Structure formats: structure tokens, C-alpha cells
Amino acid sequence: NAGVTQTPKFQVLKTGQSMTLQCAQDMNHEYMSWYRQDPGMGLRLIHYSVGAGITDQGEVPNGYNVSRSTTEDFPLRLLSAAPSQTSVYFCASRTTGRGNTEAFFGQGTRLTVV
């Protein structure tokens, strides 16, 4: 049972490049989400999904796209990277509804846009 797996761990992009951050979980969680963490700003929700085929925007969605074709995977796409997207990104998954439980986080991706 690997939990939540994120790749890559580190990435440097040039302004305007695109990339996809991968996230996979093996706990059969309905809910998956992406956060970015910046100094002094906590964990801000980018996008989230409550099941396959369902996604919605969080607090800071601009510049990011997501899709959820399977229960296990929830990739985050940066279409045209900007320096403002330099951050640490965390993927998290949890159960919801009556079984509302803790969010399990991946190990994080440190992204630098130059």
C-alpha cells in the first residue's frame, strides 16, 4: 500500500513551458485534490475532484488544468508556466461524506519556473 505517490519530486521549467504533475493513490479514495504551498500563505487549494469524471475549482485555479479519468489518478497540468507558479505542490486524497477522514498527502513537488 503506497498511499499517495507524486512525481516528479523536483522540476525546473522555463517560462512558457508546459508540464504535468502526476498523482496516484491506491486507497480507493473518492476525493483527490491539489494544493500549492507558498511561504506565509499556507496550503491553497487549486483543484479538487470528488470522483472519476468530476472536477471543480479551488481557491487558486488560474493557470492549471486537471482531469480525473480514473479513481486512482489526478494529474495537474500547467499549460504555460509562469514565475508566479514557482511553489511546492502537494496532492492529497481522502474519503468524504459520512466517512469524512484525514487527507493523505504525497511527498510534494518543488517546482521552479525561471
Add this chain to the structure above:
Amino acid sequence: GENVEQHPSTLSVQEGDSAVIKCTYSDSASNYFPWYKQELGKRPQLIIDIRSNVGEKKDQRIAVTLNKTAKHFSLHITETQPEDSAVYFCAASMGNTDKLIFGTGTRLQVFP
């Protein structure tokens, strides 16, 4: 809008003292309130959580209290130890969507 406010942003205590971190939330339908600890360079990890039908929960040196009327919840750490030094985040699950919104974090430093 939906938000969670957390105070203080930094907290320094002497080993053995107590530490209290406070959060307020905006969505009255919120029903789940976890607290996470994040050590330097690591992922956030759950330390305690509370649901809206409970007013207080305790786990050894850690306790959480919830005041639904005031939309406040707090983390209490007693007999602090240097290994408690970390960043602590509160969060609230938004009732209609289950999305988890986090506070801005508190950096706790425990001095020996």
C-alpha cells in the same frame, strides 16, 4: 467566501509550557476539522481531528476544542517538547462540497 483564518502565525514557547493555536471558519455547514503538523521539508501529517458533533477531543498531550456557535476551533499542546517544533495547519471541510480549506499555518518553536 469560504475561508479559514489561523492565529498566531508564529509562536515561541519554553519547553514544558503550553501552546494554543486558534482558527475560525466561515462556512456554517463545515463538519470536519483536522489539524496537521508539517516538519521542515516533509509532507503535512494529521495529528488530531474533530467532527462537528463533538466539542472536545484529546490525544495524550494534544487536544482540540470546537465552538460551532462562534465558528472557532483551537489546538492545545501541553508539556511542549523540542520535537513539537514544526508548522501546524488547521483546516475545515466545507459542508456542501467536502473540499478541505486550510489556514495559513503557525510556526511553533519550542526552546529547551
